[in-house]
Amino acid sequence: MKATPCQPSYIQPDIVALNSKLAAARQRWKSAGIQTYSYQIFRSAPPGPFLSAKITVTDSKVSRVEKAAYYPANIIIEEGKTIDDHFGDIEQDIAWVQTAPCPFLDVDYDCGL
Numbered sequence: 001m002k003a004t005p006c007q008p009s010y011i012q013p014d015i016v017a018l019n020s021k022l023a024a025a026r027q028r029w030k031s032a033g034i035q036t037y038s039y040q041i042f043r044s045a046p047p048g049p050f051l052s053a054k055i056t057v058t059d060s061k062v063s064r065v066e067k068a069a070y071y072p073a074n075i076i077i078e079e080g081k082t083i084d085d086h087f088g089d090i091e092q093d094i095a096w097v098q099t100a101p102c103p104f105l106d107v108d109y110d111c112g113l
Helices: 013-032 083-097
Strands: 037-044 050-058 061-067
Touching: 061 083
Parallel strands: none
Antiparallel strands: 037 050, 050 061
């Protein structure tokens, strides 16, 4: 089987930049020393709406997950995920991008924390 080439407009993710941004975000988070916090996670699953949930972490452990009222019961959210867990997921995604054909990965960090 022959591999399908990437579209002419395809731009390979910058692995060095992705790893550098991840390391900087992890360091900012670690330096802040935050162990109790809440965050909102948004997921888009076209053609459906944005899905959201509020995750509360107490003493570095997930203590509460509140799905938005419109969140379908059959959709699994990031239960049990701390910010550190999400950093690990991003690290795995970056590793995957290096081996996948024509991958796309874009990560944004809120540096205002």
